[in-house]
Amino acid sequence: xxxxxxxxxxxxxxxxxxxxxxxxxxxxxxxxxxxxxxxxxxxxxxxxxxxxxxxxxxxxxxxxxxxxxxxxxxxxxxxxxxxxxxxxxxxxxxxxxxxxxxxxxxxxxxxxxxxxxxxxxxxxxxxxxxxxxxxxxxxxxxxxxxxxxxxxxxxxxxxxxxxxxxxxxxxxxxxxxxx
Numbered sequence: 001x002x003x004x005x006x007x008x009x010x011x012x013x014x015x016x017x018x019x020x021x022x023x024x025x026x027x028x029x030x031x032x033x034x035x036x037x038x039x040x041x042x043x044x045x046x047x048x049x050x051x052x053x054x055x056x057x058x059x060x061x062x063x064x065x066x067x068x069x070x071x072x073x074x075x076x077x078x079x080x081x082x083x084x085x086x087x088x089x090x091x092x093x094x095x096x097x098x099x100x101x102x103x104x105x106x107x108x109x110x111x112x113x114x115x116x117x118x119x120x121x122x123x124x125x126x127x128x129x130x131x132x133x134x135x136x137x138x139x140x141x142x143x144x145x146x147x148x149x150x151x152x153x154x155x156x157x158x159x160x161x162x163x164x165x166x167x168x169x170x171x172x173x174x175x176x177x178x179x
Contacts, residue, residue, distance in 0.1 A: 011112045012168060013119040014150055015073040015160045021149035023053065023078040027114055031081075031147070034110030040099040046085040047103040048139050053079050058133065062144060065129040070121055073160060077119070078148035081107075082129065084141040093140070100142055111147060119146045 028051060035047060052059030054077065062080040063071055074080065083104050085096035108118045121144045129141050153164040 007109050007112045011108060012117070014117050014153075015119065015164050016151040016153040016156055017073070017076040017078065017117070017119075017146065017148040018151040019054075019076040021078050021151075023116075023147060027116065028079070030114060031107045031110055031116075035103040035107040038099070038103040038106040040102065041095050044088065044096075044099070045103075046088060046096040047100045048084050048086050048136075050082040050084075050133060050135070051079055052082075061132045062129065065125040065132060066121060066144065067123055070123070073156060074119070074121070074144075074146045076148070076151060077146035079146075081145040081147055082133065082135075082141050083143040083145060084135065084139045086136070087138040087140070097142055104143055104145060107145070115149070116147055117150055120144075121146070 032049060035049065036045070038045075038047075040046065050058065050062075052062045054075070059080050062082060063075055066074055083100055085093070085100045087093070087096070104120065108120070111118045122142065124141075124144055126141055129135075129144075130139070133141075135141065153161055156164055
C-alpha cells in the first residue's frame with residue numbers, strides 16, 4: 001500500500017460524526033465541484049444532488065427515509081446529501097448509475113482532502129425519499145451520503161462502537177483478479 005495516495009489510504013466511512021460541526025458553504029461548493037468534474041459516458045453528467053443540513057427541513061426529510069438503525073448515527077452528520085441520476089436521452093440506467101458512482105467517489109476523495117468524512121448509504125426508502133423531497137420525476141435517488149467531521153466513537157451504541165474501532169480490512173489484491 002506504500003504507493004497508494006494518502007487521500008485514498010486514509011478514507012473511511014465512520015459512524016461517529018461530530019454532532020456540533022457545521023459544513024461550511026465553501027466546503028459544500030468544493031465537494032460538489034469535485035463531483036462535477038467526474039468522468040461520465042458521453043459527458044452526459046447525469047448526476048443530481050440535494051443537500052440537507054442536520055437541522056434544516058430537508059435534512060430531516062432525508063433522515064426519516066433512512067432505516068432506523070442508520071438514523072441513530074446519521075442524525076449527527078453535518079449534512080445528508082442525496083445523489084441521484086436523471087433519466088435522459090442516450091445511455092441506460094445502469095450507465096447513469098455508474099456515472100453517479102464516479103461523481104460520489106470524486107466527492108468522497110475531495111471530502112478526505114478537506115478533513116471531512118463521508119459514509120454512503122444505499123439502503124433507504126427510495127420512493128418515500130423522492131416523494132418527501134418532491135424530486136423531479138426523471139431523477140432516481142440512489143445514494144444518501146452522510147458528510148461531516150469525525151466525532152467521538154465512544155458516543156456510539158455498543159454494537160457500532162465495536163465496528164467503528166475494529167481494524168479496517170480489505171480483500172487481498174490477488175482475490176480481486178479474475179483468472
